[in-house]
Amino acid sequence: MRQVLQHLEHLARLTRGKDRDSLDVTLVEVLRSLLDARSVALREVLVEDGVDRLLTRGQLEEGMTAPAAPPPPDALSALPRLDADPEAAEALRARHTRVHAGPNGYRILVPVLTESGRRLLIDAVRDHEPEEYQLRVVEGMARIFENVVNLLDASERDTLTGLLNRKSFDDTFYKVTRGAALASEGRGQRRADDGTYWLAVVDVDHFKQVNDRYGHLIGDEVLLLMARLLRGSFRHDDRVYRFGGEEFVALVRAGDPAAAAAAFERLRRTVEAHPFPQVGRVTVSIGFTRLRPHDTPADAFERADRAVYLAKAQGRNTVRCFDTDIGADAAPAPRESQGDVELF
Numbered sequence: 001m002r003q004v005l006q007h008l009e010h011l012a013r014l015t016r017g018k019d020r021d022s023l024d025v026t027l028v029e030v031l032r033s034l035l036d037a038r039s040v041a042l043r044e045v046l047v048e049d050g051v052d053r054l055l056t057r058g059q060l061e062e063g064m065t066a067p068a069a070p071p072p073p074d075a076l077s078a079l080p081r082l083d084a085d086p087e088a089a090e091a092l093r094a095r096h097t098r099v100h101a102g103p104n105g106y107r108i109l110v111p112v113l114t115e116s117g118r119r120l121l122i123d124a125v126r127d128h129e130p131e132e133y134q135l136r137v138v139e140g141m142a143r144i145f146e147n148v149v150n151l152l153d154a155s156e157r158d159t160l161t162g163l164l165n166r167k168s169f170d171d172t173f174y175k176v177t178r179g180a181a182l183a184s185e186g187r188g189q190r191r192a193d194d195g196t197y198w199l200a201v202v203d204v205d206h207f208k209q210v211n212d213r214y215g216h217l218i219g220d221e222v223l224l225l226m227a228r229l230l231r232g233s234f235r236h237d238d239r240v241y242r243f244g245g246e247e248f249v250a251l252v253r254a255g256d257p258a259a260a261a262a263a264f265e266r267l268r269r270t271v272e273a274h275p276f277p278q279v280g281r282v283t284v285s286i287g288f289t290r291l292r293p294h295d296t297p298a299d300a301f302e303r304a305d306r307a308v309y310l311a312k313a314q315g316r317n318t319v320r321c322f323d324t325d326i327g328a329d330a331a332p333a334p335r336e337s338q339g340d341v342e343l344f
């Protein structure tokens with residue numbers, strides 16, 4: 001009976017989390033307690049240039065009281081390769097729990113594969129061989145965790161492109177600007193690029209003509225491919241959103257205006273060079289702005305949107321920065337076409 005109550009308590013904790021970070025941490029804590037494990041980690045497979053790498057999303061090692069995730073590296077290439085860990089690779093490939101006995105104890109690997117295609121892996125080590133019953137409970141917890149992740153994904157993602165939707169934008173925005181505020185006051189974590197973030201609005205040029213000439217289905221296909229190009233253009237911890245329509249938003253970390261401009265210019269060129277099936281050449285206009293320590297999502301969006309408007313007025317298929325091309329002190333002037341999509 002005590003055990004059942006304990007499991008129920010774990011279940012309640014696991015399904016309480018409303019954001020990903022706390023959910024990952026709770027899973028690690030729950031599994032450590034369930035397995036009486038020496039260490040528990042939750043890892044995720046990220047892919048760069050066709051190479052699978054393992055990012056640790058949360059871990060509890062011996063002597064630690066609270067789970068922690070090492071800060072994500074700037075480049076995915078700094079992460080360990082999945083093929084350097086054959087046991088982990090095999091468990092993911094088999095989509096099945098694996099237990100390996102080794103000199104350091106018993107390693108328990110439980111894959112978690114989400115509907116959106118994410119590949120996660122529970123990686124626990126304990127001194128004694130786990131009982132069958134314990135493994136079944138851990139697998140049950142993993143399935144519940146997977147369901148919660150699927151629900152979170154569904155509520156945070158745009159159904160057409162799979163990109164993040166408007167709902168998750170504000171949270172991330174405030175996390176990022178809070179970090180920038182702390183850094184500007186000399187507190188908080190400093191990184192090589194000083195935690196400077198940029199908000200870009202990426203707007204497909206003459207998209208109405210694509211729909212009119214080729215139909216909405218082909219238009220949707222263009223948006224899907226555009227989403228893929230956007231995702232592939234930025235670093236793994238940058239965020240790409242579609243709030244609706246043919247307008248995308250990117251939240252990108254870069255050290256200075258030149259580095260940010262280079263990233264957005266690279267995206268512009270990638271889109272221009274991409275052969276879109278049936279349609280051929282499609283271009284985008286991009287406007288971006290630096291996030292300020294006490295910004296609101298609406299203010300930052302409006303600045304980036306004004307830079308897009310400038311890019312459109314100056315011939316499209318171009319990148320403009322609000323801060324350097326329009327001026328940081330310019331008075332706000334709502335864009336005429338903003339009525340298309342109701343934002344903020």
Ligand SMILES: Nc1nc2c(ncn2[C@@H]2O[C@H](COP(=O)(O)OP(=O)(O)OP(=O)(O)O)[C@@H](O)[C@H]2O)c(=O)[nH]1
Binds near residue numbers: 220223246312340
């Ligand atoms: N296929 C498809 N079309 C969409 C979607 N959302 C919005 N649109 C269309 O996107 C078009 C946007 O057109 P406009 O805002 O007039 O701008 P534009 O033709 O892209 O021209 P510029 O932005 O001035 O370069 C409209 O025709 C919308 O109907 C969608 O989810 N799928």
